[in-house]
């Protein structure tokens with residue numbers, strides 16, 4: 001992939017400590033094996049909001065995939081379907097949500113950034129629902145962007161974003177220049193609050209998931225506000241540097257939520273053992289970001305499929321070698337305390 005695209009994908013905020021910690025925290029967690037369990041049959045199926053998936057690894061939303069491969073989001077949707085998992089399409093995708101829905105053969109979710117103009121957001125949600133998307137994923141960790149120093153130095157310019165047509169900046173039709181800093185500051189709603197979550201719940205017919213919750217008190221508030229789930233995420237370390245690793249926040253969030261809704265996690269998942277650890281510490285499923293983008297850059301839809309296949313196989317190995325035969329049997333006793 002072009003050097004600028006590589007910088008875009010790998011970069012994080014500030015000194016990129018959180019990017020590193022997300023992975024290192026998994027490396028510090030050790031597993032407790034169980035021997036002499038019949039693991040000849042493994043069942044990795046999960047049901048999320050009424051949709052059954054063959055295994056609990058989904059694709060996180062990522063903006064501007066055409067920077068990495070000419071087929072962009074269409075290749076990702078095809079790769080996800082070939083591997084048998086769901087994809088979350090970014091609000092900042094380079095392909096329209098209808099075009100992605102037309103090629104997708106596995107479940108799609110849509111990631112939303114709410115705009116101050118609620119009328120615009122409402123229409124977007126209606127389009128999302130009409131196109132058959134199964135869940136809305138509201139990103140709540142980005143009222144503004146953080147210090148994306150490396151992206152700035154690399155002068156990252158994102159491809160045009162069809163969902164932003166009609167976005168208004170300061171009440172006027174925005175002339176958005178592709179280029180992430182300007183685009184983000186023009187379209188994010190810094191005033192986003194719980195009121196908007198309630199409003200969005202009243203508008204959306206599909207389940208609403210909050211993405212980017214790290215604080216257990218926020219997760220508690222989310223459960224009380226009746227959302228369908230939360231994703232423990234620090235945006236892959238791209239927004240606020242020195243946040244802890246998501247796998248460290250996950251058990252605290254899961255304890256506070258106490259089964260009232262599913263809790264998901266993303267950030268730093270690179271191995272099947274990481275998936276097992278996340279499920280053991282309270283996640284119903286995990287999302288991956290950069291790994292499938294590397295697959296996309298290397299080999300388009302085949303690359304995306306291959307990355308998911310590898311993780312899925314490694315996850316099965318980790319289950320078998322810790323003596324777990326079903327998702328329900330993966331609990332905290334898998335972790336060497």
Ligand SMILES: Cc1cc2nc3c(=O)[nH]c(=O)nc-3n(C[C@H](O)[C@H](O)[C@H](O)COP(=O)(O)O)c2cc1C
Pocket residue numbers: 008009010022060061062063090091092111139211233234235236237238266267268269287288289290291293
């Ligand atoms: C290049 C890139 C673009 C991203 N764009 C978005 C986005 O548009 N919306 C969003 O909610 N998260 C976005 N994210 C964050 C991911 O959804 C996810 O939280 C993160 O990548 C997970 O960490 P990982 O890359 O270590 O797997 C982006 C991440 C990357 C790497």
